[in-house]
Amino acid sequence: MSAFDGSEMDGYEALVSELRANPPVAPERLRQRVLESAPAPRRQRSRKRKLVLVVVPASIVLAAFLFWGFRRWAG
Amino acid sequence: MKDVNALPAAVRPPGRVAAPPFADVVAEHLDAVYRYLVYLTGDRAAAEDLAAETFERAFRSWRRFDPRRGAPRTWLCRIAHSAAVDWFRAEARRQRREESYSRDEVLLEEAVFSEGLSPELERALRRLTPAEREVVALRVLLELDGPSAARVLGISGTACSTRLSRALQRLEEEMSDVRI
Numbered sequence: 001m002s003a004f005d006g007s008e009m010d011g012y013e014a015l016v017s018e019l020r021a022n023p024p025v026a027p028e029r030l031r032q033r034v035l036e037s038a039p040a041p042r043r044q045r046s047r048k049r050k051l052v053l054v055v056v057p058a059s060i061v062l063a064a065f066l067f068w069g070f071r072r073w074a075g
Numbered sequence: 076m077k078d079v080n081a082l083p084a085a086v087r088p089p090g091r092v093a094a095p096p097f098a099d100v101v102a103e104h105l106d107a108v109y110r111y112l113v114y115l116t117g118d119r120a121a122a123e124d125l126a127a128e129t130f131e132r133a134f135r136s137w138r139r140f141d142p143r144r145g146a147p148r149t150w151l152c153r154i155a156h157s158a159a160v161d162w163f164r165a166e167a168r169r170q171r172r173e174e175s176y177s178r179d180e181v182l183l184e185e186a187v188f189s190e191g192l193s194p195e196l197e198r199a200l201r202r203l204t205p206a207e208r209e210v211v212a213l214r215v216l217l218e219l220d221g222p223s224a225a226r227v228l229g230i231s232g233t234a235c236s237t238r239l240s241r242a243l244q245r246l247e248e249e250m251s252d253v254r255i
Contacts, residue, residue: 008240009215015196015246019215022191026109030123034101034130 097137101130104148107217108155114212115159115205117187125162129155149223152213156227163205199249207242214239 009016108129112122132154133140140150186192188200200208213224214235225235 012243016215022189023110023216024113024189026106033127037131038134
């Protein structure tokens with residue numbers, strides 16, 4: 001028999017039912033308090049935006065190096 | 076009935092892992108965390124403060140939460156457990172400072188655990204130790220499975236199982252004593 005098969009509750013069905021039927025309920029003010037304390041979620045960046053912010057500047061830098069290298073080689 | 080120990084469908088491996096929005100977690104688990112803390116502390120005002128603190132701590136580490144390692148409810152209960160341990164230490168210090176501490180008298184007059192419970196069960200719950208009420212809250216009220224409850228309590232599965240058996244037994248004994 002496993003230690004986790006729930007048999008610890010055998011014989012206490014009435015007690016368990018009464019406890020489960022009457023749980024404490026969080027007051028609404030607590031819900032508001034918790035939600036207000038959480039900062040607004042961070043905006044997810046779209047893939048397109050990531051592409052523009054990373055790939056485009058990298059391409060410009062690479063193109064500049066190539067151009068500069070070509071000019072040195074040609075001159 | 077929803078399985079509280081299951082991983083959220085959206086985050087089950089092998090798909091890409093993504094934590095659910097924090098507001099959804101609050102909506103789904105606030106009651107559970109509050110119930111756990113009411114049982115553990117036996118003090119509704121403290122449970123409210125500790126629940127708020129739990130979600131604040133949870134929010135700060137939300138990005139590190141890995142749903143593959145456990146259900147959000149278990150993770151939140153572990154944070155709540157840690158916040159409650161700090162609270163118990165502070166309470167012990169406060170009690171030592173204030174000799175005229177009369178919290179127990181207040182507890183005898185008002186329903187702490189639930190207005191719907193029979194007076195015998197309410198009184199019997201008060202007579203349990205916080206550790207006994209804690210395991211009852213996790214396994215009975217929150218319906219965590221054995222391994223998850225053991226993880227929250229930081230004890231072995233066998234110890235968790237034994238603690239629950241003893242707590243339920245004591246609860247019944249205390250109820251009989253109250254009735255006599």
